[in-house]
Amino acid sequence: MTNRIVVLGGGTGGTLAANRLRRDLGDEVVITVVDQDDDHLYQPGLLFVPFGLSRPQDLVRSRPAQLHDGITYRTADIERVDLGAEQVLLSDGVTLAYDVLVVATGARLLPEETEGLTGPGARETVHTFYDLDGATALEGALSRFTGGRLVVNVVDMPIKCPVAPLEFCFLADWYFTERGIREQVELIYVTPLDAAFTKPVAARTLSGLLAEKHVELVTEFNTGEVDGTGGRLVGYDGREVPFDLAVVVPLHGGAAYVDRSPGLGDEFGFVPTDKHTLQSTAAPNVFVIGDAAAIPTSKAGSVTHFEGETIARNVVRFLAGEALDASFDGHTNCFIESGFGKAMLIDFNYDTEPLPGHYPSGVGLPLLSPSRLNHLGKLMFAWFYWHSLLPGRDVPGLTAAMPTAGKHMPVPTRS
Amino acid sequence: MPTAVYAGTPVTVTEEGFYLDPDQWREDMAPEIARDAGIDVLTDRHWQVIMHMRKEFAGKGTGPTVRALGRTSGVSIKELYLLFPKGPAKLAARIAGIPKPRGCI
Ligand SMILES: Cc1cc2nc3c(=O)[nH]c(=O)nc-3n(C[C@H](O)[C@H](O)[C@H](O)COP(=O)(O)OP(=O)(O)OC[C@H]3O[C@@H](n4cnc5c(N)ncnc54)[C@H](O)[C@@H]3O)c2cc1C
Numbered sequence: 001m002t003n004r005i006v007v008l009g010g011g012t013g014g015t016l017a018a019n020r021l022r023r024d025l026g027d028e029v030v031i032t033v034v035d036q037d038d039d040h041l042y043q044p045g046l047l048f049v050p051f052g053l054s055r056p057q058d059l060v061r062s063r064p065a066q067l068h069d070g071i072t073y074r075t076a077d078i079e080r081v082d083l084g085a086e087q088v089l090l091s092d093g094v095t096l097a098y099d100v101l102v103v104a105t106g107a108r109l110l111p112e113e114t115e116g117l118t119g120p121g122a123r124e125t126v127h128t129f130y131d132l133d134g135a136t137a138l139e140g141a142l143s144r145f146t147g148g149r150l151v152v153n154v155v156d157m158p159i160k161c162p163v164a165p166l167e168f169c170f171l172a173d174w175y176f177t178e179r180g181i182r183e184q185v186e187l188i189y190v191t192p193l194d195a196a197f198t199k200p201v202a203a204r205t206l207s208g209l210l211a212e213k214h215v216e217l218v219t220e221f222n223t224g225e226v227d228g229t230g231g232r233l234v235g236y237d238g239r240e241v242p243f244d245l246a247v248v249v250p251l252h253g254g255a256a257y258v259d260r261s262p263g264l265g266d267e268f269g270f271v272p273t274d275k276h277t278l279q280s281t282a283a284p285n286v287f288v289i290g291d292a293a294a295i296p297t298s299k300a301g302s303v304t305h306f307e308g309e310t311i312a313r314n315v316v317r318f319l320a321g322e323a324l325d326a327s328f329d330g331h332t333n334c335f336i337e338s339g340f341g342k343a344m345l346i347d348f349n350y351d352t353e354p355l356p357g358h359y360p361s362g363v364g365l366p367l368l369s370p371s372r373l374n375h376l377g378k379l380m381f382a383w384f385y386w387h388s389l390l391p392g393r394d395v396p397g398l399t400a401a402m403p404t405a406g407k408h409m410p411v412p413t414r415s
Numbered sequence: 416m417p418t419a420v421y422a423g424t425p426v427t428v429t430e431e432g433f434y435l436d437p438d439q440w441r442e443d444m445a446p447e448i449a450r451d452a453g454i455d456v457l458t459d460r461h462w463q464v465i466m467h468m469r470k471e472f473a474g475k476g477t478g479p480t481v482r483a484l485g486r487t488s489g490v491s492i493k494e495l496y497l498l499f500p501k502g503p504a505k506l507a508a509r510i511a512g513i514p515k516p517r518g519c520i
């Protein structure tokens with residue numbers, strides 16, 4: 001019998017997983033991809049929209065057009081998954097039975113969970129760049145901004161691309177300098193973390209960069225309320241941060257249907273998953289890729305790409321009744337746009353934090369220091385995204401296992 | 416690693432006062448850790464959070480974040496800040512004798 005693979009979500013992870021599986025299994029399987037709309041958004045491009053560096057219409061392409069021939073695409077809202085019956089219910093009443101389910105429904109923005117964030121002042125003094133409408137509206141707001149306090153706030157972790165809000169600060173510094181009004185603008189970065197970033201070595205470099213660019217850093221701030229008309233963030237601990245313009249990254253959770261599917265998700269709607277095999281803990285025939293997975297990696301497209309190899313291999317093995325391969329090492333690779341045509345690069349995995357050096361080897365891109373080459377790398381990433389990553393090809397230099405060749409690895413101490 | 420003495424028993428803690436080994440913790444130590452941290456009396460609501468922290472740690476290998484506590488402990492984030500001022504997740508983890516919550520990446 002032909003096995004049925006249903007892929008939930010046709011974004012980064014769903015698209016590249018379906019394409020890899022189609023290539024590996026051909027007509028041995030029937031692959032169906034479901035997404036709620038037909039617009040595939042290149043999300044890393046959102047960062048550039050507010051500064052007029054990317055045009056919204058250039059970031060969106062057809063979802064089905066990114067899928068290889070032979071893959072079925074359906075536009076529908078997922079209602080819920082029935083793990084016991086091994087089927088997915090769609091809101092149009094259709095039921096899809098599966099032998100293997102791939103969950104790739106990403107993360108959802110939850111602005112309504114923070115008091116005031118969707119209230120008065122939204123889209124006036126309070127903005128976001130984490131979705132296309134928000135980023136587009138923010139472009140207008142930034143262009144009208146002539147001075148005052150611009151506060152960038154992450155409400156709480158986890159968020160997609162945890163370096164993006166820092167990059168926003170660096171680009172804002174460049175943008176207002178170009179406009180000749182940098183002196184009139186105070187930039188403040190407000191984070192729930194106890195440092196600029198989660199990983200100590202990178203955090204030091206990034207807070208150095210914030211200081212160099214005169215961005216004030218406020219740490220351990222848990223936003224309880226965003227008061228758009230009063231122009232202030234109010235922390236649960238009573239601290240307040242006043243603003244003229246706030247750029248807020250809202251809380252993230254998993255897709256809503258996960259909450260409606262008994263046994264599938266955790267308290268935030270993310271799906272508990274084995275961090276090395278990418279098999280869910282909910283059922284052996286459910287695999288998870290990308291932001292939807294509750295695993296200790298960054299929620300990033302690069303991680304999703306690195307996971308592609310492991311998930312495809314393990315679905316094939318599962319269908320053949322073979323043991324799974326526990327090879328995913330948590331590899332994460334991020335370009336960090338630092339303004340003025342430069343960018344930094346960080347590269348890490350479950351066990352190794354971001355280190356200085358070069359990537360992927362001694363002659364490669366500089367790690368943890370701003371350079372023009374990395375900025376070009378960041379721009380090139382868009383091309384690779386549509387032409388290599390989504391089709392499920394291996395990208396040169398972007399291999400699943402984290403390379404150590406060019407890194408300044410700590411010298412093991414003898415005991 | 417520094418050693419602290421609670422309820423007459425020495426325990427190994429980090430520089431920030433987090434237990435390295437949750438098995439060294441006993442209920443009668445909690446009020447002393449709390450006093451060190453500036454909380455004079457542990458109420459039933461405090462205990463509800465403390466026991467929840469230990470249960471989550473036992474199940475997941477890391478303590479919950481404030482946001483997770485707000486969802487799962489039966490105590491709202493606002494109240495958590497009243498019970499454990501400044502940083503509820505860290506403070507409750509310290510008093511519950513579990514390692515510092517790893518947080519997210
Ligand atoms: C501002 C910003 C900047 C970023 N910058 C970078 C970067 O520089 N580098 C990097 O590597 N990553 C970056 N990322 C992160 C990257 O875009 C994501 O990690 C990646 O897209 C995750 O892929 P995914 O497949 O898990 O989720 P997605 O690509 O988001 O796909 C999830 C899909 O599921 C669908 N879906 C959800 N719920 C339902 C439902 N109920 N019914 C039907 N369909 C549903 C959605 O429509 C969506 O298409 C950035 C993200 C943002 C927001």
